[in-house]
Amino acid sequence: MSNxxxxxxxESFEETRETEREVTxxxxxxxxxxxxISADLGDKLRKKNRKVKLVKGQRIIETDQDNYISxxxxxxxxxxxxxxxxxxxSWGVMxxxxxxxxxxxxxxxxxxxxWSTIVSEVNGYDKSTSELVEEAKN
Structure with missing residues (x-):
């Protein structure tokens, strides 16, 4: 490695590319x-789905894992x-x-x-979605 x-x-950073995958x-x-997604957007998604509670004077951080994955x-x-x-x-929703x-x-x-696993892989996570959610909680 050089310094x-x-x-x-x-300009030395590569642009992220779209990838195709066959999914059932x-x-x-x-x-x-x-x-x-960018790391910046990832931070925003984690923060969006994080709730901080005070329990007996201690800060408890909870992440809504379902909303985060969605x-x-x-x-x-x-x-x-x-x-x-x-x-x-076409699905009758907004x-x-x-x-x-x-x-x-x-x-x-x-x-x-x-689908969730592919999304995790595309974003560079070598971990399962459940491990990803556990990290998001902290």
């Missing part, structure tokens, strides 16, 4: 696209675009979270788990 500051110049959803294989999926999945109003209308919930109702649990 060359030029390796850290903005609703009993059928579908080609989906994913793009990793937000991560929505922000990482580019095709289908869960924020697309026409797609939402909002990306509501669309994801409607889709989950038509999926096997293992299919949703596969």
């Amino acid at each position: 060359n500051f030029e390796e850290f110049l903005m 959803l609703g009993g059928k294989k579908k080609l989906m696209k994913f793009k990793p 937000d991560l999926i929505i922000e990482t999945t580019t095709c289908p675009d869960l924020k697309n109003s026409k797609l939402q209308a 909002g990306a979270v509501e669309l994801l919930d409607a889709m989950k109702a038509k999926m096997k649990d293992g299919e949703f788990s596969e």
Whole structure:
């Protein structure tokens, strides 16, 4: 390793790329696209889903793991675009979270788990989604 500051110049950082993966959803294989989120957006998602409570003078931080995973999926999945109003209308819902919930109702649990795992991998996590959630809690 060198101590060359030029390796850290903005232009030396690679642009994140969209990747395609075949995923089984609703009993059928579908080609989906994913793009990793920035660390900055990741921080915002974790903070959005974090609650701080005071219990006997101690700060207790809790993370709503279901909402965090949903937000991560929505922000990482580019095709289908869960924020697309026409797609939402076709499912009879308004909002990306509501669309994801409607889709989950038509999926096997293992299919949703596969989607979550792919999203974690695309974002550079070598850990399972449950380990990711445990980290988010802290």
